Amino acid sequence: MYKNKRQYAILEYIYEKKEATVNELSEKFNVSKVTVRKDLIELEEKGKIKKNHGGAIPSENIFLNETPYYKKNMTAINEKRKIGALAAKLIQDKQIVIIDNGSTTNEIASYLNDKEIVVVTNDVRIANKLATYPSMSVVICGGYIKTPGYAIFGPMAEDLFKHTLADICFLSVDSLNINEGLSYNFLDSVAVKKQMIKNANKVIVLCDSSKIGKKSFAKLCDVDKIDIIITDKMEPDLKKRFEEKGVRVLIAK
Known part of the structure; x- marks a missing residue:
């Protein structure tokens, strides 16, 4: 799975479940924990999620990249x-x-x-x-x-x-x-x-x-x-x- 498609799938999963751990995402999408952590860092930088201890939750700033x-x-x-x-x-x-x-x-x-x-x-x-x-x-x-x-x-x-x-x-x-x-x-x-x-x-x-x-x-x-x-x-x-x-x-x- 290409990175952008994987990140979109991860984001959908986090929003559906309201919270997800690195271990959970690694198993779900069959990628390493290192890859998941990198994806979460990028998604957080885009304002899409918030990292927490061991995983991530949806961000309140999902509209961050939207043009007003x-x-x-x-x-x-x-x-x-x-x-x-x-x-x-x-x-x-x-x-x-x-x-x-x-x-x-x-x-x-x-x-x-x-x-x-x-x-x-x-x-x-x-x-x-x-x-x-x-x-x-x-x-x-x-x-x-x-x-x-x-x-x-x-x-x-x-x-x-x-x-x-x-x-x-x-x-x-x-x-x-x-x-x-x-x-x-x-x-x-x-x-x-x-x-x-x-x-x-x-x-x-x-x-x-x-x-x-x-x-x-x-x-x-x-x-x-x-x-x-x-x-x-x-x-x-x-x-x-x-x-x-x-x-x-x-x-x-």
């Missing part, structure tokens, strides 16, 4: 608005639509005032905006709110999306890489988004070009699990490679 929401919201504003406008055109009346949290997905809401649809979201800002539209039915999940920000995560959120049969899921992403797939800075993002895409007929990723070609800490899925990418620009060769994998690429202009 207000900074995300001020980045590539025009590009995100164009992406949101194009995404909204793909929605038809009577559909059930999942809209993931995020500064780009938030832009979709501005173009849905005339749509008669059901929207299920884990974003407080999106729900608040859509609730003002008379033809809209809005469902917001329970869970805990990640601060600073407007996203909702946790088992209650996961359970709602697990049982939501959606026509379309609009997904945000921290990084999009044709080889590494979709990835995120925040571990709990993956747990919720896995449930979002599970029962959606169509998965559409909204992604400004600054996120393409990069990779983040926690992987959600490979690109063959998505149907469409909407972005502001993409190199023709890369666009062709995505399309060869069955992923349609739409450029918002």
Whole structure:
């Protein structure tokens, strides 16, 4: 197992068990105690866990490497608005639509005032905006709110999306890489988004070009699990490679 995949697996295990010892992790992942200790040191330096005597516990600073929401919201504003406008055109009346949290997905809401649809979201800002539209039915999940920000995560959120049969899921992403797939800075993002895409007929990723070609800490899925990418620009060769994998690429202009 490669180091980054092993560290992700170790982190998932620690968060599931709430605490894990070096001996336990060594046996679980079939690596030496020296390797486990090195992994724990690196994870602690990233703010993902806290080492204790003989092992590690989850960190309260799991959001440490996340870009603050207000900074995300001020980045590539025009590009995100164009992406949101194009995404909204793909929605038809009577559909059930999942809209993931995020500064780009938030832009979709501005173009849905005339749509008669059901929207299920884990974003407080999106729900608040859509609730003002008379033809809209809005469902917001329970869970805990990640601060600073407007996203909702946790088992209650996961359970709602697990049982939501959606026509379309609009997904945000921290990084999009044709080889590494979709990835995120925040571990709990993956747990919720896995449930979002599970029962959606169509998965559409909204992604400004600054996120393409990069990779983040926690992987959600490979690109063959998505149907469409909407972005502001993409190199023709890369666009062709995505399309060869069955992923349609739409450029918002």
